[in-house]
Amino acid sequence: xxxxxxxxxxxxxxVLGYGIVGSGxxxxxxxxxxxxxxxxxxxxxxxxxxxxxxFPDSPEKDLITKNPDDIFNDSDVSIVVETIGGIGIAxxxxxxxxxxxxxVVTSNKELVATHGPELMRIAKEKGIHYKFEASVGGGIPIxxxxxxxxxxxxxISIAGILNGTTNxxxxxxxxxxxxxxxxxxxxxxxxxxxxxxxxxxxxxxSCRKIAILxxxxxxEYVDYREIPTEGITKITVEDLKLIESLNSKxxxxxxxxxEKGKILAKVCPCVVNKSNALANVEDVFNAILVSGDxxxxxxxxxxxxxxxxxxxxxxxxxxxxxxxxxxxxxxxWDVSSESNFIKPEESDAKYFVRIMVRSKEEAKKxxxxxxxxxxxFEIAGYSNQLMFKTLIENEGEIIKKIQCLQEIGSVKRVLTxxxxxx
Amino acid sequence: xxxxxxxxxxxxxxVLGYGIVGSGxxxxxxxxxxxxxxxxxxxxxxxxxxxxxxFPDSPEKDLITKNPDDIFNDSDVSIVVETIGGIGIAxxxxxxxxxxxxxVVTSNKELVATHGPELMRIAKEKGIHYKFEASVGGGIPIxxxxxxxxxxxxxISIAGILNGTTNxxxxxxxxxxxxxxxxxxxxxxxxxxxxxxxxxxxxxxSCRKIAILxxxxxxEYVDYREIPTEGITKITVEDLKLIESLNSKxxxxxxxxxEKGKILAKVCPCVVNKSNALANVEDVFNAILVSGDxxxxxxxxxxxxxxxxxxxxxxxxxxxxxxxxxxxxxxxWDVSSESNFIKPEESDAKYFVRIMVRSKEEAKKxxxxxxxxxxxFEIAGYSNQLMFKTLIENEGEIIKKIQCLQEIGSVKRVLTxxxxxx
Numbered sequence: 001x002x003x004x005x006x007x008x009x010x011x012x013x014x015v016l017g018y019g020i021v022g023s024g025x026x027x028x029x030x031x032x033x034x035x036x037x038x039x040x041x042x043x044x045x046x047x048x049x050x051x052x053x054x055f056p057d058s059p060e061k062d063l064i065t066k067n068p069d070d071i072f073n074d075s076d077v078s079i080v081v082e083t084i085g086g087i088g089i090a091x092x093x094x095x096x097x098x099x100x101x102x103x104v105v106t107s108n109k110e111l112v113a114t115h116g117p118e119l120m121r122i123a124k125e126k127g128i129h130y131k132f133e134a135s136v137g138g139g140i141p142i143x144x145x146x147x148x149x150x151x152x153x154x155x156i157s158i159a160g161i162l163n164g165t166t167n168x169x170x171x172x173x174x175x176x177x178x179x180x181x182x183x184x185x186x187x188x189x190x191x192x193x194x195x196x197x198x199x200x201x202x203x204x205x206s207c208r209k210i211a212i213l214x215x216x217x218x219x220e221y222v223d224y225r226e227i228p229t230e231g232i233t234k235i236t237v238e239d240l241k242l243i244e245s246l247n248s249k250x251x252x253x254x255x256x257x258x259e260k261g262k263i264l265a266k267v268c269p270c271v272v273n274k275s276n277a278l279a280n281v282e283d284v285f286n287a288i289l290v291s292g293d294x295x296x297x298x299x300x301x302x303x304x305x306x307x308x309x310x311x312x313x314x315x316x317x318x319x320x321x322x323x324x325x326x327x328x329x330x331x332x333w334d335v336s337s338e339s340n341f342i343k344p345e346e347s348d349a350k351y352f353v354r355i356m357v358r359s360k361e362e363a364k365k366x367x368x369x370x371x372x373x374x375x376x377f378e379i380a381g382y383s384n385q386l387m388f389k390t391l392i393e394n395e396g397e398i399i400k401k402i403q404c405l406q407e408i409g410s411v412k413r414v415l416t417x418x419x420x421x422x
Numbered sequence: 423x424x425x426x427x428x429x430x431x432x433x434x435x436x437v438l439g440y441g442i443v444g445s446g447x448x449x450x451x452x453x454x455x456x457x458x459x460x461x462x463x464x465x466x467x468x469x470x471x472x473x474x475x476x477f478p479d480s481p482e483k484d485l486i487t488k489n490p491d492d493i494f495n496d497s498d499v500s501i502v503v504e505t506i507g508g509i510g511i512a513x514x515x516x517x518x519x520x521x522x523x524x525x526v527v528t529s530n531k532e533l534v535a536t537h538g539p540e541l542m543r544i545a546k547e548k549g550i551h552y553k554f555e556a557s558v559g560g561g562i563p564i565x566x567x568x569x570x571x572x573x574x575x576x577x578i579s580i581a582g583i584l585n586g587t588t589n590x591x592x593x594x595x596x597x598x599x600x601x602x603x604x605x606x607x608x609x610x611x612x613x614x615x616x617x618x619x620x621x622x623x624x625x626x627x628s629c630r631k632i633a634i635l636x637x638x639x640x641x642e643y644v645d646y647r648e649i650p651t652e653g654i655t656k657i658t659v660e661d662l663k664l665i666e667s668l669n670s671k672x673x674x675x676x677x678x679x680x681e682k683g684k685i686l687a688k689v690c691p692c693v694v695n696k697s698n699a700l701a702n703v704e705d706v707f708n709a710i711l712v713s714g715d716x717x718x719x720x721x722x723x724x725x726x727x728x729x730x731x732x733x734x735x736x737x738x739x740x741x742x743x744x745x746x747x748x749x750x751x752x753x754x755w756d757v758s759s760e761s762n763f764i765k766p767e768e769s770d771a772k773y774f775v776r777i778m779v780r781s782k783e784e785a786k787k788x789x790x791x792x793x794x795x796x797x798x799f800e801i802a803g804y805s806n807q808l809m810f811k812t813l814i815e816n817e818g819e820i821i822k823k824i825q826c827l828q829e830i831g832s833v834k835r836v837l838t839x840x841x842x843x844x
Contacts, residue, residue: 028574028716039573052832133571141571149555149563151461152450152737277723280702294450295561295724301699302720303614312716407817 017084018051024311107134113208131317139309140302153292157219157257162209164284165200202231210254221333262342270421345396352418362410446733495838514597529556534559535630535651553739561731562724575714577639579679584631586706587622596662632676643755684764692843767818784832
């Protein structure tokens, strides 16, 4: 906030986009007005709501405008909430607001993951804020704790269930024996999945989120476009049941860690042992497990989406912008000139493999020859299947070896190969 | 920090008490010196370590002093870390430091729960900090998130597994069939329980922690001495197994909520359904589930104790004191002139009850007459036992009715009565 605004008792904000999150923000500000004013030290007033649609029945209809200039030309508006989504007009408005010296608070993970470095740099130059707690984990406090509560630590790794839709689908496939398509339709009918669910089920949403978390944890921009990403469309009920019988679950995990001075990041369905707290995260819940060199492991858990949880995170950021108005230590993500990624193939991993065989004995012999001293198990109820866990070795090597399995006579087909979360 | 210290590149601190946590703080500051300096904006230098013991072999032996005046008379020391524990000399030193304008960071839950309001008031008057993230949940960020990440919410309730020792004992009783005494000895031999474990097993440690969390959440001092507290010494392996068969676990829970404008708080072993994330918190781990009116439920999970996790939280507070040196919005807990507690007996609850009977049929009839339409179950393997869950009703009434069970002819004995965490 600029110096002249100190001492002002009321802060005017504008909300861009009156969809689910935007309307939630307006409602939360209204419902908890007093408590919020006490915490922010100022009353927060929504002066404008920008949307191209009409809301003739909304109690806020007098605040709604279709003209962005109303907001940008009004110097009384010091904070802009961007809940439009996407990287088109949202990017343009955010940049414009920041250049004009208006702090911006957003729930827009795509924009942060794509243009975060530029937008943060502008905010820093202007001495204002660009905040995005709601972009990861919905209402779960994770961005601020990562920035501010683990400062005594070097962050070693992050692993998270970052997408509620896919976690709901995997949970209902595992617990209710629904196939993928049925579980997806069910999620859509409950409003957990969008009409076009590809961003969720193909892992893209999780990918942007792990990119944001990694950028914070490691202090440099992690470009989501470089993160190998695999969704859950190939997972079967059979896989889930089998993994369950091994005291584990299959979860769509976004993870990253520092290795050899670079960053390893990946999104893929993983086998997670039940002793890992992430395995117990069910339904639409999200959780992020952070490992630091002093703290060990801490986990942040809650609803990763939804109108009010997400609005809660947005409003909290607005309060922080007001409270810490002259705090200028905004983190900016440096963008490396060359790739800061280590390829997953250059790192070690462990896999679960299930195959359909022509000859059990020959296949077993081959597996032990190629994969080393692993235990190969038969599968109750499936006379022509085998499964095993690889040793920990170079992931590229493991993948090659699994591909080779396809080509030997004793093996009919590789049914499943899944990374095991260590 | 006082204004004259702005611009200083180095901050001198003193560590009072060179025990497990104190030495951990010194080690973490050393190990992550550069990263910490970057985050704090200043280099942190440990100038003194106060301890009455000698440490001739410590690499820090030159910093150790037995004379507190060395620290209090040195105006270069602007932050004091208190890791002595207890409410004796620790209280005296903390007060003295604050009065002299030195910010204090502590892991001392007993002191915060007992003298928090006074010490915070002094800190506020002096424009400095009294910070205590490490007092609850070890390294888990919970104090700062409660203060700063849920500001858009009215906090409805808090429930937590706040003591690692008792959670370890309950876990090993349930999973390894150890009786209480054996599990306790095991915990002691692993260093999880102290030689005198009464603060842990009688729930006192959890009580202080839920008092601190409640004070933050509800913005007024919650006196731990008024919180009804029951430990885990009466829990048997039989109870744990039986509850397990009901898809639940027994956990020592500290909980509190706002009710009728007052605060309800309690510490007791509770039946926790496995659908509740707290049920899956095992071994020495702690977790705190916070429920807010917008965010729904969020949980913070991690190691609730241990040298480095706790030191991590202390050092993070030290960094915050430096970063937010002129931030004067320190919360102070108001102390009500009259009790702000609602008695558990004035509130509603639900209980699990197990009884040994003389006559099943008569006992069943009596139970349904007195407790209403509840399902009374026989217990496989115990021909003379019955169990049931009460309806939700006034807790005072439930407790009275359970006492009455003892007195009727058809019932031999009440074996178990446990509150069910809703």
